[in-house]
Amino acid sequence: MMDFGFTINKSSRIDLDRFDKAGFDKLAKIEPDVRKCIACGSCTASCSAGQFHRTSVRSAILSIQNAKENEAVELLKGCMLCGKCQMTCPRGINIRHLILSILKFYGTK
């Protein structure tokens, strides 16, 4: 391929038609706190794993809502469950359980 000195980003198109609402409701039943997130990003800012590898609960929740469940799992695979995010969350979300639930629900199929 010809090198123009730049590349085109992968499409970030969001297709809400593909959003699995029933699945999300099931997740919300396992961990109701998933609905509490205000996407402030405190979790991402404090993340121990995040210093080395893109890890973000905030983005993972948004990814699920944007029908990109696999992306959500990838965002959480590096998590070491240290719990700093939970301490900084202004909404008191039970984040560690949420991460485990997302990994279980979308990551083991």
Add this chain to the structure above:
Amino acid sequence: MNILASYSSIDPVSSQEFIDRIPSGYSNFVIPFVAGMLFILTYLLIGFIRVLHHVPWPDRKKFLISLITPVTIVKNIKDMVLDCLIHVKIWKRKPLLGYMHSSIAFGWFMLIVLGHIEVALFVPRHLGSISGGGLFYPIFYRFFVWVNPDHETMRGNLLFFLMDFFLLYVLSGIGLALFKRVKSIALGMKHTTKPSIPDRIGLYCLWLIFPLRLLAESFTADLSGGSFLTRPMNMMFKSFFGNSLNIMPTWWAYSIVLGIFFFVMPFTRYMHIVTEVLLIMFRNAGLKVRKPRKGFAEAEIYACSSCGLCIDACPMNVQRKNLKFSSVYFIRFLRRHNNKRINDIAQKCLMCGKCLALCPVGIDSPAIRQAQRATLMNSLPYDYGYLSSRPAMSGTYPKVMYFAGCMSHLSPGIIKSMRIILKSAGIDYVFADEDGGICCGRPLMLAGRNDAASEVMKANKEMIENSGCKVLVLTCPICYKVFKEEYDLKGIKIVHHTQLLDDLIARGRIKVSKDGRPIVYHDPCDLGRGSKIYEEPRRVLAAVGELKRASKERDESICCGGSLGSLSLDHKDRGAVTEGSVASLMSGGPEEIATACPLCLRTLGEKSPVPVKDIAQIVCEHLR
């Protein structure tokens, strides 16, 4: 059947032997007892083989070797006497409850032992001694063996006295047990377990066994002999009834109740009577929980006496709705294989370990919970590829390494204080995770993700060993516990900062000023119950202020509520736990709460009316 007929059918005692007891033959009333006894013995034998079969071979080998190791044998016997018979652990915390249980357990044990001694002493050729041979062993001694009127001697009076004495001892315990059902708080228990239906049957049988024994032995006391309890009762009954016709019904009732007790035993909490013996041997052999329901864990599950001491112990039970998440119910559901409830309870627990600390049997239910979590969580995907791409530690470093850990980084005040203290003590150190490190792995282990945890631990271990340090200082008890127990760092001394501060003050490496500020110390779970460090932090605080006591402290300390052990406990319920913990800490009227865990620091700080500080911060304030 007429008792007199059975008595008269006995052959005269052989003349060549002088005996003052006459053993009689067989009576139908023993059938329920014998059937029950055969059933329970068969059940126990099969159960024992099953449990042993489920223990993996290396552990089984350890167990078999322990059976012939003198040190373990002595320890086994000591633990069995102290825990199974005398119940020292209950005595220490709740004397009345200790008396209640040991009177029943030790009393019954003594009745059985003395009964066998009587048989051994007074029944010649006690197996098959009746003319015509046949297998005969007079378990119901007082019915089958009685005083020979022609040769009545004083022999055996001491045994008669002891038998009556221990029967009275057991009966006093039964009386207390009955009272406990009405008012448990009088014996020191706020909540007791709700018994299941089989438990109830077993319980009522147990209550009946000893009063019936008293009645039965009293009715035969004029024939078989008795002492201060049974003889007067015999005379009293005689004056009431005027005949001996009540002998058979009472012995039948006694035997039937014993029979029922043995038949229901496998399905009740009374399995703990025998299983605790096995558990003690397994534990002393050094076995660990590997699966949540099989092998060692099964021995633990059946050793649970369902006493419910863990209900009052659990910090979640400040809210009534959480009572059903106590260890006792966790184990009950494990026995019933109720998977949904098992997982619910396993994930809710804070893993503070207080139920284990207070358990009279010493059942490690947190370990079973962790194993149960692993069945669900160990298979979750993870990707720690980034661990190997971190910049490696190379070059030469000082001998002391400080590892703050994730949580300490959320409370930089601790790190800052540690830096000042280390500097003033003149300690040259390397700050391993100054720019942020990785987790210690314990949170992953607590969640049951053992494979993931081992990767994280491997990375940390490499980092520490490559640095060539000799002392590893930690400000977080979660890190401390896992570094100490799981990392196997050879030649490296692992110290928590409370130990370091204590040592520095004792050796005069740092000088601190003392004021009269009342301080209370909160024992973090992983430092206190988890690592048995109670004295060092208290000595440090006593050197800088006036140490106050909390209403629950040391191994009874209440979890702060922030524990990483719980997976599913939500923020609101955690808050309730924190309030309970703060209330206990504030009982002595302190002006400051000290703790030695960054997680406790943050959690308690949310609800405490007074400032909460880490022990390092307090020492730093008092540096001279």
